[in-house]
Amino acid sequence: MLGTNEATIIEILAHRTIAQRQSIKEAFKRSVGKDLPDELRSELTGNFEKVVLGLLMPAPVYDAYELRNAIKGAGTDEACLIEILASRTNDEIRALRTCYKTEYDRDLEEDICGDTSGMFCRVLVSLLTAGRDESTTVNEVQAVQDAKELYEAGEARWGTDEVKFLTVLCVRNRNHLLQVFEEYRKISGRDIEDSIKREMSGCLEDVLLAIGEYDPHFVNHSPALLSCAVQGLGTTDSILIRVMVSRAEIDMVDIKAEFLKMYGKTLYSFIKGDTSGDYRKILLELCGGEK
Known part of the structure; x- marks a missing residue:
């Protein structure tokens, strides 16, 4: 490629669906006999390159x-x-x-x-194992039993039966878990999040909290995740890139609204303040505007 027009790359890739980007890759290969990702990899650098190549992947x-x-x-x-x-x-x-x-x-x-x-x-x-129940059915009796067993596995005993937390959180569907968490609050007087923080630590605590917070569309946790990526001592670019690339065409509008509600600032302004150059430009396009 004789020179690179970054503005064109941003304009095209940030405003196409994943399926459309795959079609672009195929058309490029038919036209010039080369792989588009390989060509861009040889021309681009840094975080801008990472975003562009990520967008070209299914x-x-x-x-x-x-x-x-x-x-x-x-x-x-x-x-x-x-x-x-x-x-x-x-x-x-x-x-x-x-x-x-x-x-x-x-x-x-x-x-x-x-x-x-x-x-x-x-x-x-x-x-x-991809074995989580993905129905929307809530078994009221089972929810009460699950809540009781979680309480007995944690707050009500010396030490923690971590397997019980795994069994409930990794297997039950989202609607059922919400009912379990409500019943747990009635029994223990605490949110399940507080109990996990009291009973667990390290990566186990993090993964159980994530399972409890993620809804099927990932919105609940994304704003907090993005906040971690753009606050503190510089931007954690790997997190920022991963969330923006993987969620741009799925639920970015919801993520932006939740982010604004949680932090009183727009996601757009956070990105604008913590990034620069073509990297900033493509992230802002993926963000989809100030509002």
């Missing part, structure tokens, strides 16, 4: 790519594992597992078990 390929980067090398990005596995649907998890195997010739469960341990590992493996 959703499960992007999830697999992020998970592989979270696992490989020294150390593990536990936050990435939690964010993706706690927020995806059963079908999405099955798809990303297949892509992970295809792209890297590795088994995702084996890699996660090799990089994590204890109950945190067991929760991640449970999520990887």
Whole structure:
């Protein structure tokens, strides 16, 4: 490519669906006989490159790519594992597992078990089975029983029966869990979030809180996640990029509204203040405006 028109790249990729971007990739290859991602990779750099290449990946390929980067090398990005596995649907998890195997010739469960341990590992493996009930049915009797068992597994005993938290939080559907949490509040006088914080710690606490907070559309947790990405000592670009790329065409309007309600500032203004250059421009386009 003789020179790069970043403005055109931003204008096209930030305003197309994932399916349309795949069609663009195919048309580019037919026209010039080269892969568009490879060509852009040779021309772009830094976080702008990461956003552009992420946008060109189908959703499960992007999830697999992020998970592989979270696992490989020294150390593990536990936050990435939690964010993706706690927020995806059963079908999405099955798809990303297949892509992970295809792209890297590795088994995702084996890699996660090799990089994590204890109950945190067991929760991640449970999520990887893609076996959560995805109906909207609420069993009132079971909800009361679940709440009672969670209370007896935590607040009501010395030590914590972590397996019971795994069994309920990783298996029940969202509507049922909301009822469980309400019943738990009646029994214990506490929110389930407070009890998890009192009884757990570290990555196990983080993943159980994430499971409790994520709704099927990921809105509840995204504003808090994005706030972590753009506050403090500089921007945590990996989180910011991952959320903006993966949610731009799904629920960005809802995320922006929730972000404004939670923090009294627009997501647009947060991004504008903490990023720069073409990286800022494409994120702002993905954000979709000030309001």
